[in-house]
Amino acid sequence: MLRRFDVHRVTSIAEAVDARQRFGEDAAIYAGGTELLLAMKMGVARWPHLIDVKAIPALGRITATNDALRIGATATHWDIERNALVGGALPALARLEANVANVRVRAAGTLAGNLAFGEPHADPPSMLIALGARVVLEGKSGTRSVAVHEFITGMYQTALAGDEIIVAIDIPLPAKDVRVAYVKFQILERPSVGVAALGTVRDGRFVGAPTVVVGAVDEVARAVPTAQFAGADARDARTLDAIAEAARAAVEPTADLAGSVEFKRHLVGVFTQRVCATLAAQAS
Amino acid sequence: MGSREIHLRVNGGERRVVIEDQTLLIELVRSLGLVGTKLSCDSQVCGACTVLLDGRPVSSCTTLAIEADDKPVVTIEGLADGAKLHPLQEAFIERFAFQCGYCTPGMIVSAKALLDAYPEPDVATVRHWMDGNICRCTGYQTIVEAVLDAAEQMRGAP
Structure with missing residues (x-):
């Protein structure tokens, strides 16, 4: 049972931006509804107006260039997991x-909506941050693009301005020899911890430093300082132990139903080791 | 605004209904007497309310009914052909894949979407697809077996 609201279906980005201005704080953008309607049913959020952006044709597209993927804002997880461009260019995503x-959530929920909600227990942000993805926003004053790690500013908080909508997510494609991996631990509906890693391993050593981003344990996803591991032996357990230690130190876990601070910090170490081991294994 | 008429296409039948924007799909289908669709967790976790919307499985508890405008909806009542049960329904009975039965309509509708997408699923595919449907009575082994049996049955059918 939901309290009364009006849904406004818009068919262009300009119309959506106008509606955002007109309704201000009284409206939310509505696409998949998998986060929004839940929050409204629980009574933690109430909007008298929803701006339905699913009928804006441009927002549903997934396109690719040689060096980037562009995921339209209304592309669902279901669309993305089956998309040939994504599968070919970025199978880890x-x-x-x-x-x-x-x-069911994948069939309705969108990647853009996942980011827009700023839910800390989410899978995509860590990998998108590791890849250097950006959120493309359009508002009254034009278009801008914000790095995912700057877009999600806190728990359920984002940099989306009052007149803006998300148009797309731009994801730079890593070079051919860069491996991308994501591992997670999950006992409930959302991940307890998810760790994304990117790196090149040649002759058993990291070429440059690997990128490691820890998601779902903290208020926001955290990049792990890894500069010291440039050129390190990727198959040496001591390297993986040291990266895991850096990851444990980089996070400030939030205690919740998925576990205590100590437990989550432990998981961060274990899953950081695993994801880095995966990079090395993929390379061999 | 506030309410609108939609063209509803449920289980092959068509009708026009006037609904308010905030009406949930589960409220609409149950108000039509299609009470096989069950409300349980009300938060997209358990799968008891699964229906197919435009061929995709969705949680009808968290889907606005206006989304069904001019799109086919399949509920558990839409699977049997008159008195002839769907192979999935037969397989669930054969394998004794339920006890209280509350989760069963959602299980079977979700499995229908699975077999539409993957007519020859392996065990891992079935488990992955069905892991969003929760049963608190039986355990899942017989459910997975029933889905695999139905897949085989449907492949063999003329």
Whole structure:
């Protein structure tokens, strides 16, 4: 049962931006509804107006250039996990998307909506941050693009301005020899911890430093300082132990139903080791 | 605004209904007497309210009914052909894949979407797809077996 509201279906970005201005704080953007309607049913959020952006044709598209993917704002997890461009260019993202929540959430929920909600227990942000992805926003004063790690500013908080909508997510494609991996631990509907890593391993050593981003344990996803591991032996357990230690130190876990601070910090170490071991294994 | 008429296409039948924007799909289908669709967790976790919307499984507890405008909706009542049960329904009975039965309509509708997408699923595919449907009575082994049996049955059917 939901309290009364009006849904306004817009068919262009300009119309959506106008509606955002007109309704201000009284309206939310509505696409998949998998986060929004839940929050409204629980009574933690109430909007008299929802701006339905699903009928804006441009927002549903997934396109690719040689060096980037562009995921339209109304592309669902279901669309992304099955998309041939994504599967071909960035299979690790397709796998991540295929394991978000459950099949019904994936069928309706969008990647942009996932970011827009700023839910800390989410899969995509860590990998998107590791890849250097950006959120493309359009508002009254034009278009801007914000790095995902700057877009999600806190728990359920984002940099989206009052007149803006998300248009797309731009994801730079890593070079051919860069491996991308994501591992998670999950006992409930959302991940307890998810760790994304990017790196090149040649002759058993990291070429440059690996990128490691820890998600879901903290208020926001955290990049792990890894500069010291440039050139380190990726197959040496001591390297993986040291990266895991850096990851444990980089997070400030939030205690919740998924576990205590100590437990989550432990998980961060274990899953950081695993994801880095995956990088090395993929390279061999 | 506030309410609108939609063209509803449920289980092959068509009708026009006037609904308020905030009406949930589960409220609409149950108000039509299609009470096989069950409300349980009310938060997209358990799968008891699963229906197919435009071929995709969705939680009808967290889907606005206006989304069904001019799109096919399939509920558990839409699977049987008159008195002839769907192979999934037969397989669930054969394998004794339920006890209290509350989760069963959602299980079977979700499995229908699975077999539409993957007519020849392996065990891992079935488990992955069905892991968003929760049963608190039986355990899942017989459910997975029933889905695999139905897949085989449907492949063999003329």
